Amino acid sequence: MKTVAVIGTGPRGLSVLERLAIGLAKKPAGSEVDNIFIIDSSCVGAGRIWNPAQDECLLMNTLSSHVTMFSELQPGEPEVFARRLTLQEWLNTTDIESLKKYCADSFVPRKIYGLYLKWFFSEVVEKLQTYTSVTVVQDEVTDIAEDRASYNLLTKTGATLKGVDSVVLALGHDRCKQDSTAVETTRTQMTCSNTKYIMADSAADMDLDCVRPGESVFVRGLGLGFYDVTARLTQGRGGIFESQGNELIYRPSGEEPKIYAGSRSGLPIPARGRNQKPLGYTQTCHFFTVTRINERRMHSGRFSLSFTSDLYPLIQAEMEHAYYVAALIEAGGRSVAEAFASEHSSERDPYRSIRAQTMSRYQLDRFPPLSLSDLARPFSGMKFGNQHAFMETLIQRIEWDTCEAEKGNIDGPLKAALDVIRDVRDLLRTSVEFGHIDHDSFVSEFKHHFEPLIALLTAGPPIFRQKELLALIRAGVVQIMGPEVKVDSIPGKYTYVSSPFVLGYCPRIETYIEGMLPTPSVAQRQALLVSNLLEKGLIREHPKFKLIGIGGGIDITSNNYQVVNRAGDNQKGMFCLGIPTENPKWFTQVGSGTARKISSFTMDAKVLVTHLLKELELKNYPEYKAVSLNGQ
Ligand SMILES: Cc1cc2nc3c(=O)[nH]c(=O)nc-3n(C[C@H](O)[C@H](O)[C@H](O)COP(=O)(O)OP(=O)(O)OC[C@H]3O[C@@H](n4cnc5c(N)ncnc54)[C@H](O)[C@@H]3O)c2cc1C
Secondary structure, three states, X not given: OEEEEEEOOOHHHHHHHHHXXXXXXXXXXXXXXXXXXXXXXXXXXXXXXXXXXXXXXXXXXXXXXHEEOOOOOOOOOOOOOOOOOEHHHHHHHOOOHHHHHHOOOOOOEHHXXXXXXXXXXXXXXXXXXXXXXXXXXXXXEEEEEEEOOEEEEEEOOOOEEEEEOEEEEOOOOOOOOOOOHHHHHHHHHHHHOOOEEEOOOOHHHOOOOOOOOOOEEEEEOOOHHHHHHHHHHOHHHOOEEEEEOOEEEEEOOOOOOEEEEEOOOOOOOOOOOOOOOOOXXXXXXXXXXXXXXXXXXXXXXXXXXXXXXXXXXXXXXXXHHHHHHHHHHHOOOHHHHHHHHHHHXXXXXXXXXXXXXXXXXXXXHHOOOXXXXXXXXXXXXXXXXXXXXXXXHHHHHHHHHHHHHXXXXXXXXXXXXXXXXXXXXXXXHHHHHHHOEOHHHHHHHHHHHHHHHHHHHHOOOOHHHHHHHHHHHHOOOEEEOOOOOEEEEEOOOXXXXXXXXXXXXXXXXXXXXXXXXXXXXHHHOOOHHHHHHHHHOOOOEOHHHHHHOOOOOEOEOOOOOEEEOOOOOEEEEEEEOOHHHEOOEOOOOOOOEXXXXXXXXXXXXXXXXXXXXXXXXXXXXOOOOOOOHHHO
């Protein structure tokens, strides 16, 4: 008789529970898990980020038809759920009146995804209860103590969950440590200059009520967090967007503050291309393939490749393929585009530029070259005589980007090229994780250079968010600061913001909002549980990343996500997945599976549960067979 505990019921914890239900459906007679503890300190069944109690203006950033929590089954796996609905299918079938308006494929409010997660949770728990007992606990686990061959889980309210054989840590996003040096420094600077300070967090959990109508607020960061904070301070306060032709206009409620926002680039995160890819779409790759990567490994005689010289050229060639094919079609020549596609895919050496002959035969010089760095820093080298001049240039840039995004992620050259990165993300993951590329290259080339570029260029909001931003700018509610924004304070007086590239503009601010959610390293996590486990040595920070200073995630084994303890041994019965394992894993911030696809989100849970059940000595459990992602 065995007991399992899953700590955290955000999407990752739920994905583990679903795989447990599938795994236990195959349980051989005589081997039993007799209890599963399911614990969350926040919203049990949806988790903190997707809590259905949040503001409706905060949106999910994934299309509802693509979102599913049910894993794509492989041959031989039991069909244990009567209905395996995607988010959109669930919306279509639900009889909740208020949800009927979300019938078209859309970017639904996060609270709606939270409701879907809760429904999914109840389906999974119901199924689990046919095999085992389930104990749902709303509490924070603060410590785990070893007790001979099992664990006791101690909670904040003083309860002890005893005799746990396997623990899954699916802890997700942590809150920033209140007393970290960075937080302390900014907080002190703001306090000394009579400026309110709001720490980075999910916008749903920020206390924005302290921001008064009409006051000047600065949001640091122009990523998705900026769009969230802006939505809460405008739509969330009763402001309304109205369509006027192809434009939106903003009707203020009068409750809005004056919002200033800035970042290093001065560019609000661009929109994602309109989706043209059907469910189950698989990118046909010509260059960034397992075969090419392995060939490179063989020829170089190195197992660990360099990101910049070995992997990136393959990705660049793949993006250029999508870019020029779409550009040639747009320029009027489908047959020319087909000829180019065939020539380029068969003759291009991805480690060299496109051949001069090909460039001239298809007149590719007429299209601007595809450079991620230029796209991410469009104002580089520019100086502006005043704020008005900067805003004019910025508005043109946003309008241009909106136009590119509307062309679509297949037909639009720019967004088709950038969407390649999203399509190859799973292969990219397996190519860089767990030491598959040289460590120095991983840190300096991949983490410090490439990752911020693609976070800016490929993770953007839907197009309408960008149109809303334009409307807010036109309504005078939002001002974007020029590049390399600086925050300065006059102690005892006030704080002001400025850009060294925009002359004569330095508005004073009354509230400073940290709009960029960092992924804290394990050591910087606020959670008591993590610091207690570190102190006991049951977990450790991945030693390589800790030394390099980018913050190691929880050290885990690459083949089954078992935690590695301080001594460097696998910690029996303890597993971890998702965000706490960022470095050595990569891109762990994923909140759902992808409909009609075997996604890495699903595979992570599957691999973990397979091993967990094996370790519990449930015999005859089917062997996990590696399935190549991307079908390659
Ligand atoms: C604001 C925001 C918006 C996002 N939007 C999207 C999106 O649109 N699409 C997408 O794919 N991804 C999105 N993401 C990425 C995000 O990482 C995932 O969507 C997702 O929430 C991650 O799931 P998780 O289960 O790993 O973590 P979480 O959702 O953070 O869940 C972890 C849970 O563990 C609980 N927990 C932690 N420690 C303990 C403890 N000691 N005891 C008890 N309970 C504990 C927490 O309360 C929490 O509920 C977004 C992220 C953020 C922050």
